[in-house]
Amino acid sequence: MVQRMDSSLRGIKEIRQLRKRAPLYWANTAYGPAQDALPFLELDMEDMRETCARLDRFKTLLVRLFKELEPTGGCIESPLVPVPRMKENLSHRRLSINGELYVKADHLLPVAGSVKARGGIHEVLFLAEKTAVQEGLLRLEDDHAVLAKEETRKLFGRYTVSVGSTGNLGLGIGIAGAALGFNTVVHLSAEARAWKKELLKTKGVTVIEHASDYSAAVKAGREAAAGDPMTHFVDDERSPLLFLGYAVAALELQRQLDELGVTVDRAHPLFVYIPCGVGGAPGGITFGLKQVYGDAVHCVCAEPVESPCMLLGMLTGLERDISVYDIGLENKTIADGLAVSRPSRIAGRILKHLAAGFCTVTDVELLSSLAALGRTENMRIEPSAAAGFSALEHVISCEAPLRVFLGTDPLSVNSTHIVWSTGGGLVPDEEYRAYTARINGLIV
Ligand SMILES: *Cc1c(COP(=O)(O)O)cnc(C)c1O
8 A cells, every 4th residue: 555655745844753653742723712723623612512511411320220330410520630659750851841730531431431431422322312302202392311111121122232443432332232122233343352241241232243444334334224214323433412411520620620720821821631532522622622611722643653534644644544554654643533544534634723733653652651740649540541641741852943832832720731642441450450460561
């Protein structure tokens, strides 16, 4: 596939860097004021409000289906945690920030243990509500706990929810879908970890393994579902429902920052670092944060050096029409959640003007941040979820002109930094130990 690469692409300095698998920070040249972009997008704050209202309607049902949701009364939320020791750890590497550092701990999200508990579960709930209303078993104003009745579960069992995934989205959709009574089918790409497959099978999910990559698994799932009115395919490359499930995390974060008394405005900017696969999660979160904070927030997406599909699509302007294989990369990374060769079109359209920058991260950096976070803050995350720490390091160490975001400076004492830790809650002990052993082996 390398031979397909256009010679004009070879001339781009950043592409030469990407081909070398050397970490890169690219300040988005199309980044601009939020008001120049938001009015032209197909989603808005009203969609976010509807999404919140839908999640609210399901709280009573979710508490019945998942014991772990009792403490939050059915809300699927994660804590915002200050990480002072991790901040101090940066200084060992002669990097420093003057503002506070927090982790938005989505690895602790209940039910699915990853950010997919936001987007994925929202889409399953949307489908459940729509189906039950159509079949005359529910009105929107009814207590949705009635959906736990045997009669409804039988009805849902006639419907199939399917999805293509590198693992975590499959876990989110599979666990939630099966709990509601849907027949569930998960198409997994080659990267998917064995424990994720096993866990899905114990939940009664049908797992179809593909020897190919993520885009191929999605395509297979999409085609298998096409034309079948009883199958709903959760399309990670196209779905606005997934996207909105991620976006409303911004309202949760706003509430948490308010509770902590953290001011966010132009004089007190917020910097948010988010791992990026197909772009749905970082795209949704960025979109939501821009709705809430406008130009006071700046989001940076991080991808593995082997799978920088969003950066590549943005840099070349080719979006989904170029894949990481086209520039000679192999999409092989320890970050299974980010091993994606082409970005989602909807996410790309939204990130185009709203993301401040994009960067790449090596597997060694991922494992090193994973181990440091475990050691200093006792937080257990998976490799994909560690990418945000490298984004933070890129931003604070890049050249001064690149470091200025719409006139605000991340090094200012008034800046707040949030690294989004997107997954790891369900990682088995032995798997986690293998990650830390690998990095310890590399360090000593
Ligand atoms: C899916 C996932 C991401 C990225 O989400 P996309 O929507 O694919 O960009 C990041 N981290 C983890 C752990 C994930 O599972």
